[in-house]
Amino acid sequence: MGAVARGVRRHHHLQRQLPRPHPDDAHADLRHPPERPGRGPRAEPRDARGLGRRARPAPRPLAGHPVTAGLHVDLTVPGRASVRLDAGPGTVVAVIGPNGAGKSSLVRALAGLVPADGTAVLDGTDLLRLPARDREVGLVFQGQLLFPHLSALDNVAFGPRARGRARREADAAAQRLLDTFGVGHLGHRRPRELSGGQAQRVAIARALATEPRLLLLDEPFAGLDVTVAMALRIELAQHLADFDGVAILVTHEAIDALTLADQVLVLDGGTVAQRGTPQDVAARPATDHVARLVGVNLVRGAEEFTTFSPRDVTVSLRRPEGSARLRWSGSIASAQQHGDAVRLLVDSEPALLADVTPQAATELGLAPGREVWLSVKATAVSRYAAHPDDR
Numbered sequence: 532m533g534a535v536a537r538g539v540r541r542h543h544h545l546q547r548q549l550p551r552p553h554p555d556d557a558h559a560d561l562r563h564p565p566e567r568p569g570r571g572p573r574a575e576p577r578d579a580r581g582l583g584r585r586a587r588p589a590p591r592p593l594a595g596h597p598v599t600a601g602l603h604v605d606l607t608v609p610g611r612a613s614v615r616l617d618a619g620p621g622t623v624v625a626v627i628g629p630n631g632a633g634k635s636s637l638v639r640a641l642a643g644l645v646p647a648d649g650t651a652v653l654d655g656t657d658l659l660r661l662p663a664r665d666r667e668v669g670l671v672f673q674g675q676l677l678f679p680h681l682s683a684l685d686n687v688a689f690g691p692r693a694r695g696r697a698r699r700e701a702d703a704a705a706q707r708l709l710d711t712f713g714v715g716h717l718g719h720r721r722p723r724e725l726s727g728g729q730a731q732r733v734a735i736a737r738a739l740a741t742e743p744r745l746l747l748l749d750e751p752f753a754g755l756d757v758t759v760a761m762a763l764r765i766e767l768a769q770h771l772a773d774f775d776g777v778a779i780l781v782t783h784e785a786i787d788a789l790t791l792a793d794q795v796l797v798l799d800g801g802t803v804a805q806r807g808t809p810q811d812v813a814a815r816p817a818t819d820h821v822a823r824l825v826g827v828n829l830v831r832g833a834e835e836f837t838t839f840s841p842r843d844v845t846v847s848l849r850r851p852e853g854s855a856r857l858r859w860s861g862s863i864a865s866a867q868q869h870g871d872a873v874r875l876l877v878d879s880e881p882a883l884l885a886d887v888t889p890q891a892a893t894e895l896g897l898a899p900g901r902e903v904w905l906s907v908k909a910t911a912v913s914r915y916a917a918h919p920d921d922r
């Protein structure tokens with residue numbers, strides 16, 4: 532669980548120690564979704580953690596697949612991606628990687644939007660053997676269109692209604708979700724009357740409305756204003772803290788992986804380059820892409836990788852003393868303000884980042900095109916095996 536989600540879950544755990552909230556309470560209803568019509572009052576016992584979530588129907592096992600809760604993927608989208616992934620219930624997996632790495636191919640294969648070989652077993656059922664419409668999957672894709680002729684509320688209520696829930700109940704559940712994502716007052720509006728951020732909130736609410744066992748979020752914050760994206764991230768973290776399905780979040784932002792995810796899957800060239808907790812992946816990146824995402828330098832040797840912070844790099848115009856392994860030359864490709872420092876991207880082998888003070892940048896004339904030497908102290912670098920067993 533990500534750091535934000537962990538905090539939220541702790542908060543909810545404390546709340547669970549308190550007397551049960553009134554059923555009309557909007558937050559309570561997220562944990563106590565209304566029953567489907569015709570089933571009468573809740574008959575199932577509450578689960579062991581006392582969350583009061585509705586007991587799910589027993590998963591249908593397939594021959595050769597033991598019923599194991601969560602998601603167990605070993606699939607290939609021919610020519611695009613080949614991925615193995617295991618995620619227990621309640622896990623948020625961030626999928627990161629450069630353009631063309633296969634991230635969208637993975638989520639689209641799970642959603643049934645592109646054909647795939649292999650298996651993707653969700654709570655004992657192989658999704659790849661089901662038509663897309665029968666998969667218990669909620670989808671949020673970047674710039675995804677809402678139904679233009681329906682109001683925001685009807686967009687969210689559409690899925691539950693299509694699954695047989697009475698209109699009043701579906702609308703009430705949709706309203707609660709819209710409230711959760713801060714757009715409860717916009718339920719009457721058509722999609723064209725919503726801003727991008729508001730529409731994206733409605734899209735997330737719509738994906739959650741059917742209580743999917745698998746939530747697929749493909750860059751849900753892309754293209755949003757920074758403050759809107761941050762607010763949405765926090766709201767989503769609160770929701771994910773109580774979500775007992777599996778969520779897969781494709782993202783280009785390190786902050787998503789670090790704050791929302793329990794597991795990070797790094798794709799590169801259509802295969803898994805690294806997997807681990809956000810902290811492990813950030814501390815020991817295996818690819819240049821991840822190193823850039825988390826803002827560290829990565830020097831890859833055959834047996835050993837080395838990382839260090841741009842802050843620990845010394846920039847000089849003359850060749851410095853010290854170990855040749857910790858010394859590079861190159862020309863400055865770019866110089867940008869970064870917090871209270873100037874961040875240089877140096878076209879060395881490999882390309883490296885160096886943070887210098889504005890004063891040093893001025894004194895040394897550190898502008899693009901300038902030839903410089905970079906060095907780092909041995910005590911400032913972290914080394915790790917290039918090929919750990921768990922990749």
Ligand SMILES: Nc1ncnc2c1ncn2[C@@H]1O[C@H](COP(=O)(O)OP(=O)(O)OP(=O)(O)O)[C@@H](O)[C@H]1O
Nearest residue numbers: 610611612628629630631632633634635636637801
């Ligand atoms: N419709 C398609 N037909 C054929 N190949 C495709 C198609 N869509 C994607 N590909 C290829 O499959 C590979 C993986 O693409 P994919 O879109 O899954 O990557 P991605 O990691 O999601 O990239 P991005 O971050 O740019 O969205 C790429 O080599 C891409 O060119």
